[in-house]
Amino acid sequence: MANLRNKRNKNAEGNFFVDNSCIDCGTCYWMAPQVFKEDDGMSLVYEQPKPNQEVRAMEALFSCPTNSIGYTGARVEMRKISKTFPIPVSENVFHNGYHSESSYGAASYFIQRDNGNVLVDSPRYSSVISKNIKDMGGVVLQYLTHRDDVADTDLYQKDFLSKRLMHKDDISKKTEHFEIILDGQEDYQIDDDLLVITVPGHTKGHTVLLYKEKYLFTGDHLAFQRHQKHLYAFKTACWYDWDIQIKSMEKLLNYNFSHVLPGHGAPYKANSSADMKLELEKCIEWMKS
Numbered sequence: 001m002a003n004l005r006n007k008r009n010k011n012a013e014g015n016f017f018v019d020n021s022c023i024d025c026g027t028c029y030w031m032a033p034q035v036f037k038e039d040d041g042m043s044l045v046y047e048q049p050k051p052n053q054e055v056r057a058m059e060a061l062f063s064c065p066t067n068s069i070g071y072t073g074a075r076v077e078m079r080k081i082s083k084t085f086p087i088p089v090s091e092n093v094f095h096n097g098y099h100s101e102s103s104y105g106a107a108s109y110f111i112q113r114d115n116g117n118v119l120v121d122s123p124r125y126s127s128v129i130s131k132n133i134k135d136m137g138g139v140v141l142q143y144l145t146h147r148d149d150v151a152d153t154d155l156y157q158k159d160f161l162s163k164r165l166m167h168k169d170d171i172s173k174k175t176e177h178f179e180i181i182l183d184g185q186e187d188y189q190i191d192d193d194l195l196v197i198t199v200p201g202h203t204k205g206h207t208v209l210l211y212k213e214k215y216l217f218t219g220d221h222l223a224f225q226r227h228q229k230h231l232y233a234f235k236t237a238c239w240y241d242w243d244i245q246i247k248s249m250e251k252l253l254n255y256n257f258s259h260v261l262p263g264h265g266a267p268y269k270a271n272s273s274a275d276m277k278l279e280l281e282k283c284i285e286w287m288k289s
């Protein structure tokens with residue numbers, strides 16, 4: 001929990017505050033933009049939540065990777081909200097919250113399926129999340145988009161006895177024990193509704209996961225830039241090769257999806273997969289400029 005003594009001066013007066021341990025990962029801005037915003041390289045509470053925004057502000061508090069958000073109101077409220085994770089996004093797709101500092105606050109997701117549930121990247125370890133996911137049927141597969149978002153994968157594996165999957169080109173000593181290690185640049189069909197697509201660029205072994213030809217889990221390959229209002233890739237945080245990342249982005253034009261669920265930033269939904277393709281074309285144009 002954040003420390004009141006280290007509270008940033010500019011926070012709006014009230015129960016919620018940000019302290020000076022914030023690493024500016026952006027999670028709280030996209031989860032509760034009516035409450036938090038970036039200011040001088042850190043977040044702050046620029047407006048206390050209205051009653052109908054309090055749950056979302058509290059969810060951001062639990063998702064903060066560095067426990068930099070504090071709350072001076074009733075503890076009972078906090079306990080109630082802590083039990084509501086993972087948070088529904090759409091249909092049977094959930095946002096886990098509980099972001100990890102080791103993945104610079106990246107979001108992870110949970111897909112509840114008849115044929116076995118999937119954890120997409122990893123939240124930081126929390127017995128609350130683990131229990132809630134267990135109650136939702138557990139996990140058979142832990143899919144990792146790339147090496148940076150592994151976080152507490154192994155701790156969850158102990159709870160769920162699930163298989164861990166990542167591409168060989170992102171495997172290190174810390175992950176060489178993963179049960180499924182993909183190789184080459186071919187797509188990998190996990191099940192009728194789950195396809196792994198290789199998208200080298202951000203890292204050499206980065207992949208994305210397409211679910212039901214509708215939801216694309218994109219890790220650090222593709223996100224939505226809320227200020228510029230277009231799909232976006234992280235050029236200054238491209239660790240392998242930007243030109244190759246552009247080619248990987250062009251490859252995605254061959255697939256149908258209408259939702260982008262990124263590691264950093266809010267999920268983005270287009271009206272249709274045709275509209276998403278237009279958005280992706282704009283992104284590619286921007287990447288080439």
Ligand code: SF4
Nearest residue numbers: 022023025026028064
């Ligand atoms: S979620 Fe936490 S670390 Fe990330 S920007 Fe907000 S206060 Fe800072």
